[in-house]
Amino acid sequence: MRVVYHSYGGSFSSALAAGIHTGALSRQRPPEKKDILACSLFHRGTPQNHGVIHYAGTDAEGNEIYFMGSRKAFNIIENALRGVLEIVREDPRKLYFVNTFPITNMEMRVGIFLYHRKILTPPALALLIKGSQKAYFDFTALIDKVQSDLEKGR
């Protein structure tokens, strides 16, 4: 199976989810600021590469984990990706999409908004990290659910 986590910009919440899923970030405790800054999965999404599907790694079961920025066009993108997979005779059910935007909290949303517009960058980053630490166990719960879905789909 291939799992694609997607969010608006593909630089933070989807990267965080992909990082937890691949094991790059610990599930037991929220990451420190330095863990997030050191993790190569973040800061990959820029407005120029929205739509590009980034590879994050494989999980313990051998599923390939990806993440992407889909702007607000995710329904169209999902239709098109699955449709094209059918065209090239691949199984569209082997691609599993997870939207990470609904579990982000207000701090994260404001932080992402400011950070990407390069307004108040250091406080925005601090807000973003604080928000993601607060929402961290929502993320791990989401990934547990994804993994149990993958287990069922096997």
Next chain:
Amino acid sequence: MYIIYHCFGSAHSSVIASAIHVGMLPTHRIPKTQEIVTLPYYDQTRREEIGSPFYVGRDELGIEVYILGMANNKEVLIKSLDSLLKIYHIKENQLILVDSLSQINTITRIGGFLSRRLGLIKIGRPLTIKGVQKAYYQFVHLVETVKDQVRDSSMGDPSHSFE
């Protein structure tokens, strides 16, 4: 090899271009209203169907031709399709994306907006057909360019065979 003609809503320009490609419409004369309006998918695609590719037919070389509506997300969508092909190890020249929206004129645009967005089919549809007839040879030209490209790329790749 697969060819996808894409435009805004896969309702007008991509339908015309793909129909010319597979031989449903003539290349040497302008088609009559009846010929255009009876094309599959012509002025039919609903808003929620944007993004799903539709099969049109095979051309004389056996290549499958599809249409796809991308709305305003052309750049994002093309990038994600490129990534998808890389992930599945499919050669880039196996899937050809052709933008047919560039051939469309204002009359078809307005007609398409009236018919598809506002649901005023009686006014919109004849307008789209008028626009298509006016710019018809541009579509023929686009399809000829695509066919030339396909021939060139398939000649350079001897492993590829058309069934």
